[in-house]
Amino acid sequence: MRKTDFKQQREQLVERELRLLGVRDDSVLQAMRMVPREEFVSEETREFAYRNVPLPISSGQTISQPYIVAVMAEALELEPEDRVLEIGAGSGYAAAVLSRLAAEVYTVERHEELAKTAEQRLKNLEYRNVHVLHADGTRGWPEQAPFDAIVVAAGSPGVPAPLLQQLRIGGRLVIPVGEQQDSQKLIRVIRREEDDFEYEEMGAVRFVPLVGEAGWQEEGDLKRPSISPKGPTRRPGIPEMIRDSAELITSIKDHDFGPLLERIGDARLVLIGEATHGTSEFYRFRAEITKALIEQKDFQFVAVEADWPDAYRIHDFVTHKLRDEPRYWEAFARFPTWMWRNQEVLDFIHWLRDFNLEHRQPNQRVGFYGLDLYSLFTSIDAVLNYLDGVDPETAKLARNRYGCLTPWETDPASYGRAVLSGRYRSCETHVTQMLREMLERRAEDAVVNGEELFNAQLNAQLAADAEHYYRIMYYGSDESWNHRDTHMFDTLEKLLDRYREGSKAVLWEHNSHLGNAAATHFGKHGQLNVGQLCREKYGTEMYAIGQGTDHGTVAAASNWDGPMEVKDVRPSHPESYEHLMHLSEMEAFLLPLTKSNNPQLTTALAARRLERAIGVIYRPETERQSHYFDASLPHQFDEWIWFDKTSAVQPLSTKELSDHEPPHPFAVLDR
Numbered sequence: 001m002r003k004t005d006f007k008q009q010r011e012q013l014v015e016r017e018l019r020l021l022g023v024r025d026d027s028v029l030q031a032m033r034m035v036p037r038e039e040f041v042s043e044e045t046r047e048f049a050y051r052n053v054p055l056p057i058s059s060g061q062t063i064s065q066p067y068i069v070a071v072m073a074e075a076l077e078l079e080p081e082d083r084v085l086e087i088g089a090g091s092g093y094a095a096a097v098l099s100r101l102a103a104e105v106y107t108v109e110r111h112e113e114l115a116k117t118a119e120q121r122l123k124n125l126e127y128r129n130v131h132v133l134h135a136d137g138t139r140g141w142p143e144q145a146p147f148d149a150i151v152v153a154a155g156s157p158g159v160p161a162p163l164l165q166q167l168r169i170g171g172r173l174v175i176p177v178g179e180q181q182d183s184q185k186l187i188r189v190i191r192r193e194e195d196d197f198e199y200e201e202m203g204a205v206r207f208v209p210l211v212g213e214a215g216w217q218e219e220g221d222l223k224r225p226s227i228s229p230k231g232p233t234r235r236p237g238i239p240e241m242i243r244d245s246a247e248l249i250t251s252i253k254d255h256d257f258g259p260l261l262e263r264i265g266d267a268r269l270v271l272i273g274e275a276t277h278g279t280s281e282f283y284r285f286r287a288e289i290t291k292a293l294i295e296q297k298d299f300q301f302v303a304v305e306a307d308w309p310d311a312y313r314i315h316d317f318v319t320h321k322l323r324d325e326p327r328y329w330e331a332f333a334r335f336p337t338w339m340w341r342n343q344e345v346l347d348f349i350h351w352l353r354d355f356n357l358e359h360r361q362p363n364q365r366v367g368f369y370g371l372d373l374y375s376l377f378t379s380i381d382a383v384l385n386y387l388d389g390v391d392p393e394t395a396k397l398a399r400n401r402y403g404c405l406t407p408w409e410t411d412p413a414s415y416g417r418a419v420l421s422g423r424y425r426s427c428e429t430h431v432t433q434m435l436r437e438m439l440e441r442r443a444e445d446a447v448v449n450g451e452e453l454f455n456a457q458l459n460a461q462l463a464a465d466a467e468h469y470y471r472i473m474y475y476g477s478d479e480s481w482n483h484r485d486t487h488m489f490d491t492l493e494k495l496l497d498r499y500r501e502g503s504k505a506v507l508w509e510h511n512s513h514l515g516n517a518a519a520t521h522f523g524k525h526g527q528l529n530v531g532q533l534c535r536e537k538y539g540t541e542m543y544a545i546g547q548g549t550d551h552g553t554v555a556a557a558s559n560w561d562g563p564m565e566v567k568d569v570r571p572s573h574p575e576s577y578e579h580l581m582h583l584s585e586m587e588a589f590l591l592p593l594t595k596s597n598n599p600q601l602t603t604a605l606a607a608r609r610l611e612r613a614i615g616v617i618y619r620p621e622t623e624r625q626s627h628y629f630d631a632s633l634p635h636q637f638d639e640w641i642w643f644d645k646t647s648a649v650q651p652l653s654t655k656e657l658s659d660h661e662p663p664h665p666f667a668v669l670d671r
């Protein structure tokens with residue numbers, strides 16, 4: 001293997017393993033990047049030099065696992081001027097790493113042959129600040145004492161007293177201690193005062209025994225394997241903790257939602273996000289959770305990231321006001337069609353319709369609504385239709401006012417641009433006047449037709465918000481994003497008000513709308529979202545769930561307005577949350593975060609990492625820039641659902657409308 005290959009492997013070891021397993025100290029990571037581990041192992045094991053495992057060296061000893069070397073070095077909290085003592089030089093590798101972090105390294109080895117080889121090797125590689133001594137290290141190195149830090153690379157029955165004595169005040173000693181010869185706990189001792197030693201436990205490890213006066217006896221039954229020597233194993237990393245805390249999903253259809261419903265408790269709002277707009281597993285599992293919430297917790301409506309007028313047709317269908325099949329509608333027939341027109345959604349709609357017929361009185365049927373604001377002209381049509389029926393005079397006036405926007409019907413985005421450039425007057429007053437008019441209608445029409453009035457009012461609100469949206473779209477994405485998410489939240493609030501006291505709703509939107517924006521890169525830059533607004537208002541009365549995946553296929557377009565494609569999802573980025581989930585080696589699971597049985601895991605996951613978001617557009621070529629952002633998962637969501645390998649939703653064949661296309665901001669993140 002060429003030198004450059006090793007260099008690359010070393011880089012990968014640092015980036016893909018050490019960092020992910022939780023090594024945070026940049027100087028330690030940098031030292032690990034600099035020392036060529038391949039030079040410290042035997043010819044036969046050289047090709048495994050950058051596996052994160054201990055490897056056999058001569059005399060029945062081992063070179064430690066890189067992760068353990070890094071963890072111990074990190075725990076020593078070295079300063080560049082420090083003098084360090086290591087017990088158990090072995091190959092000399094750890095000493096070389098330490099030599100990049102401290103001024104002088106003194107290392108003691110009891111096997112003469114190992115000590116000699118290590119000394120020669122370090123000399124050849126020009127590690128001039130490492131000094132090797134062949135001796136029993138349990139006595140320390142009194143001539144060079146005191147030390148700022150001491151590290152013991154072999155398992156001891158207790159902390160040898162000479163080492164404590166040779167530690168400077170303020171110094172750190174890291175040592176594996178265990179009553180059994182083949183398992184220990186890593187202990188850190190800090191000498192606070194002359195006689196004041198502070199002890200701290202760091203996790204389970206496995207080292208070869210420390211043999212010597214203040215360690216294990218040489219004679220007796222030292223079970224020291226000679227062929228495959230036991231080396232230190234790592235303490236449980238995040239993937240292991242995930243494995244221990246996760247609740248397995250073995251079947252989407254038959255999952256037992258008891259524990260999840262318990263965690264959700266009395267929450268009035270359950271937000272179920274998704275990392276893509278085209279993954280079948282997300283849609284199906286979300287539907288199953290929703291069914292359980294409706295059946296067992298009396299949730300009253302589902303509100304989704306879709307246009308109000310289109311979703312309203314579904315509402316009418318599931319509450320038995322419409323007869324014709326959603327499959328044949330023109331609703332959701334515009335880009336991105338597959339997002340709602342798919343088999344997964346249709347199955348849920350049918351379930352909901354049947355459920356409503358069997359289990360709910362006509363006035364208590366579970367509803368289905370859209371919260372989004374892209375339907376400027378369909379909403380205007382809905383208002384006009386309503387007025388035609390109840391008040392033809394006002395309908396005429398409304399046609400006049402909304403007429404201001406008519407020239408832009410095929411391209412509302414250019415309306416915004418035209419207003420901004422001063423070439424066209426703004427229609428703001430027209431739409432807000434209409435909204436006021438509609439809101440005042442309450443008294444007159446509500447008696448006759450409460451539900452239809454509500455629908456028309458929401459459409460008038462939508463027309464006003466959408467007009468505003470198109471006008472500010474050009475000022476920058478944050479402002480229009482915030483306007484859109486605020487509109488979605490306000491619509492949700494109107495719905496909650498409309499249902500009876502303490503009403504309960506399930507939300508279906510992209511993770512990036514439902515995970516608290518304050519815990520993400522976007523929040524830092526001034527963006528808010530539905531999840532954050534819900535959190536601020538409802539606190540623990542809401543429960544936010546995110547869903548993610550590692551690889552598989554997804555339904556998405558390459559460009560705005562482009563055809564749906566089934567695209568391969570790239571395996572997740574090594575620095576992402578997704579990669580940690582993937583490393584847990586479980587196919588599908590629920591992972592409670594705020595209600596985890598392991599607070600240590602939640603803390604470990606809180607440090608910001610990358611998270612992937614695939615919208616209606618997916619560009620794997622520029623994935624890192626377009627689809628990853630950084631976030632703190634446990635602050636975004638209460639719970640995380642994982643499907644390691646996923647597949648694209650099944651789109652329904654649809655009669656495409658040649659209509660205009662509204663822009664959809666959830667395209668790519670660097671929009």
Ligand code: SAH
Pocket residue numbers: 061062063064087088089090091092093094095108109110111114135136137138153154208209210211212213215
């Ligand atoms: N740090 C080494 C790995 C150490 S393995 C590396 O990076 O390669 C543990 C080493 O401790 C073995 O080489 C073993 O021979 C040595 N050892 C065990 N007891 C010892 C003692 N009392 N004094 C010095 N070295 C000892």
